Amino acid sequence: MISPPSFAGESTTISAIGTLISSGNPHGDNPRSRSRLIPLLSSFADVNGNRFSQSVDLQDIFRRFSFDSICRFSFGLDPGCLSLSLPVSEFALAFDLASKLSAERAISTSPLVWKIKRFFNLGSEKKLKEAIKSVHELAEGVIRHKRENGVVSSSHEDLLSRFMATINDDVFLRDIVISFLLAGRDTVSSGLTSFFWLLSENPRVVRLIREESDRVMGRENEKPVEFSQLREMHYLQAAVHESMRLFPPVQFDSKFCEEDDVLPDGTFVARGTRVTYHPYAMGRMERIWGEDCLEFKPERWLQNGVFKQVNPFKYPVFQAGPRVCLGKEMAVVEMKTVALSLIRRFDIQVSGSGQGPKFAPGLTATVRGGLPVFVRERME
Numbered sequence: 001m002i003s004p005p006s007f008a009g010e011s012t013t014i015s016a017i018g019t020l021i022s023s024g025n026p027h028g029d030n031p032r033s034r035s036r037l038i039p040l041l042s043s044f045a046d047v048n049g050n051r052f053s054q055s056v057d058l059q060d061i062f063r064r065f066s067f068d069s070i071c072r073f074s075f076g077l078d079p080g081c082l083s084l085s086l087p088v089s090e091f092a093l094a095f096d097l098a099s100k101l102s103a104e105r106a107i108s109t110s111p112l113v114w115k116i117k118r119f120f121n122l123g124s125e126k127k128l129k130e131a132i133k134s135v136h137e138l139a140e141g142v143i144r145h146k147r148e149n150g151v152v153s154s155s156h157e158d159l160l161s162r163f164m165a166t167i168n169d170d171v172f173l174r175d176i177v178i179s180f181l182l183a184g185r186d187t188v189s190s191g192l193t194s195f196f197w198l199l200s201e202n203p204r205v206v207r208l209i210r211e212e213s214d215r216v217m218g219r220e221n222e223k224p225v226e227f228s229q230l231r232e233m234h235y236l237q238a239a240v241h242e243s244m245r246l247f248p249p250v251q252f253d254s255k256f257c258e259e260d261d262v263l264p265d266g267t268f269v270a271r272g273t274r275v276t277y278h279p280y281a282m283g284r285m286e287r288i289w290g291e292d293c294l295e296f297k298p299e300r301w302l303q304n305g306v307f308k309q310v311n312p313f314k315y316p317v318f319q320a321g322p323r324v325c326l327g328k329e330m331a332v333v334e335m336k337t338v339a340l341s342l343i344r345r346f347d348i349q350v351s352g353s354g355q356g357p358k359f360a361p362g363l364t365a366t367v368r369g370g371l372p373v374f375v376r377e378r379m380e
């Protein structure tokens with residue numbers, strides 16, 4: 001039986017994430033090539049620290065971060081997408097294309113259209129087939145690399161090694177690699193991207209997060225946050241949850257009914273029916289969240305200053321019931337650690353903000369055109 005992704009323990013997760021945020025050179029290679037989140041954003045921040053200068057696509061940076069992070073955590077590999085040169089990862093590109101084309105299938109007017117294209121190997125279906133082939137080859141490469149480097153039997157530190165120690169089926173292992181990339185990469189970067197858009201519109205929330213973290217960690221403390229400190233930051237926890245209420249990374253999700261069934265409210269669902277739950281719509285329903293449902297208000301999650309979790313069926317951002325997200329805790333810890341390290345260090349302003357983000361079709365919410373921001377060293 002494989003343990004869920006939090007097997008390494010939250011404090012281990014934090015230290016692995018911390019390496020990606022600020023470290024130079026974990027393997028003794030060229031420090032420039034291993035620059036991470038803070039050095040990368042510093043390179044875009046205004047040198048005098050007193051005005052905003054060039055803009056950078058924060059969504060792209062977060063996608064690179066979460067790709068490096070999930071590869072390290074799940075496969076013990078480091079693709080180095082956060083290097084200062086912002087290298088293009090073949091794996092990430094093929095993966096993005098396959099996700100985009102799969103999502104476009106779901107919104108096509110009739111499944112007949114893509115089925116005909118697939119049959120004749122035409123247009124988007126031809127491209128999808130090629131992208132899937134690349135993803136498969138690259139995922140198989142990850143497994144081969146681990147076998148050749150002999151890390152499987154000695155190290156169980158990453159998830160893939162754990163699977164490889166007990167499972168010999170290469171197709172199964174390949175699908176594990178792909179599932180974890182899909183589940184853990186774009187979701188976290190999407191959550192962070194929307195959070196920074198909301199923060200840019202709500203400086204009051206930034207101020208309160210800073211005040212809370214200064215109280216817990218000390219104003220001048222530049223060390224990475226510790227897990228015990230993170231647990232004390234109820235306002236930050238509330239702000240991250242509130243952000244995903246309004247902008248859930250998985251905006252909607254469908255299931256197909258295997259047998260005739262009846263929903264708890266008495267609705268009959270025939271076998272084969274597609275049933276969709278919609279966290280994006282639910283997060284904006286007055287009936288569920290009250291009259292102020294469209295406001296970004298972390299306080300709604302606090303009772304006497306303490307974060308209060310809500311029923312996952314009211315807030316199905318991570319699904320609910322037996323198929324709830326296995327990486328939920330890790331994802332929230334990752335988001336809080338990254339957000340905090342940037343909020344404490346930089347002032348980040350979305351360029352041309354005012355309009356809400358517009359999303360591109362995809363399996364996870366992706367802002368069309370990215371999230372251009374200006375960065376400067378923190379002023380207050």
Ligand code: HEM
Pocket residue numbers: 005180183184185187188191248249250253316317318319322323324325326327328330331332
């Ligand atoms: C903010 C970040 C995340 C969000 C919003 C999120 C959301 C979700 C949702 C909605 C599902 C259900 C999908 C479905 O039933 O079709 C799911 C499943 C899953 N997630 Fe996450 N996820 C996040 C991050 C992660 C991370 C970082 C990992 C791994 C390290 C992960 C691993 C998984 C796995 C393995 C499943 C499948 C569980 C199963 O089917 O039993 N997730 N996630």
